[in-house]
């Protein structure tokens with residue numbers, strides 16, 4: 406067993422490093438690493454450090470132990486337990502319970518034989534191959550970054566901290582694993598009636614079909630509990646996508662009394678205090694709201710210096726990686742996987758930002774690193790994506806979308822999308838099965 410047990414010395418060092426980090430917010434990685442003691446000294450084994458224990462990171466940790474048992478694997482994650490975003494929309498309206506979403510990191514680490522440390526990752530010193538955490542430094546031979554997304558309201562509010570704080574505290578979207586989910590569930594359960602506005606960010610964003618699923622399930626919940634609610638979906642796109650016809654049918658056939666879908670409604674201005682959202686499709690007053698800020702690669706990718714650049718030198722806001730190997734362009738020892746990844750193909754742009762994709766990429770990088778550890782070049786693995794969305798509670802019925810990938814003759818990746826618009830019970834059963842298999846792959850439970 407390989408699980409990390411802090412010694413008195415480590416704990417003392419952890420305190421010192423934490424204090425240092427707190428005292429020097431935003432300081433350079435070199436400055437911190439010089440002064441930061443080891444969290445875990447490196448032995449003779451070569452080490453893979455994984456940043457983020459979400460869908461990509463947990464999968465990579467498990468599969469690395471299988472594919473490269475000679476390597477030491479360390480998972481660094483800020484949260485004390487794993488909280489799944491997939492299936493969380495169903496949890497909001499009590500289709501599944503909390504145990505379904507939440508799993509123990511320590512049990513997974515013990516089961517698969519890697520080290521999990523609960524800590525905030527502060528910075529990465531690429532020159533020294535060292536990760537700086539709130540509890541000390543961790544040296545690596547290979548680094549996998551699967552840190553998800555960051556949500557920013559800066560495009561709406563600039564540096565107006567009062568507006569940002571008010572929005573986060575009152576209207577946050579629960580799109581990252583955090584306490585926001587609890588607050589949103591409370592909001593839905595206690596809603597007494599009126600208009601809820603729900604915005605979608607401009608693409609690309611995390612799990613594109615899931616905001617519409619959430620609207621459908623909230624609408625079903627309000628119908629069931631006889632709450633007079635109106636949900637206004639403000640979508641910057643011209644139509645719901647993916648699974649366009651399936652969602653349109655659900656909105657029209659099941660929820661025409663609750664859901665108002667507004668296309669081409671990019672946000673121009675939001676006044677969270679006076680409760681008005683101004684969009685390209687008109688102004689909307691609201692009693693309550695779910696505001697999805699813009700999505701970007703996680704903070705750690707920015708700290709890594711891994712963000713791509715547009716032709717005119719501006720940040721793309723997403724990681725610049727090899728389309729199939731997921732290595733940073735200038736460092737084949739560093740992999741960025743999951744939702745942080747940037748565009749990979751001129752045909753379709755980004756992979757869908759989905760747990761299924763992060764899981765497949767986690768499996769792939771485990772193989773790539775195992776090959777590199779043997780002195781071999783990694784052999785690219787082509788992945789797939791599959792996503793089920795529950796749109797009805799009585800009866801339980803889902804729709805779905807599948808994405809297949811292949812290498813086009815011109816050399817780039819080509820995507821084929823299959824929408825399954827015919828809502829039915831069988832797809833919900835398949836969704837449950839898909840989720841159970843994924844959880845088994847990530848935590849072994």
Ligand SMILES: Cc1cc2nc3c(=O)[nH]c(=O)nc-3n(C[C@H](O)[C@H](O)[C@H](O)COP(=O)(O)OP(=O)(O)OC[C@H]3O[C@@H](n4cnc5c(N)ncnc54)[C@H](O)[C@@H]3O)c2cc1C
Nearest residue numbers: 457459460461483490491526552553743744758759760761
């Ligand atoms: C409502 C909703 C429904 C969804 N439904 C589906 C679905 O049905 N099917 C599907 O395939 N996908 C779904 N998704 C998408 C899925 O959640 C993401 O695509 C997936 O989680 C991405 O995996 P990841 O590893 O990139 O990021 P995450 O799973 O978010 O993991 C990132 C981890 O990094 C940690 N972290 C970040 N920064 C630091 C730091 N500085 N220090 C320490 N730890 C850090 C975070 O705490 C987190 O645990 C859904 C998402 C949402 C929000």
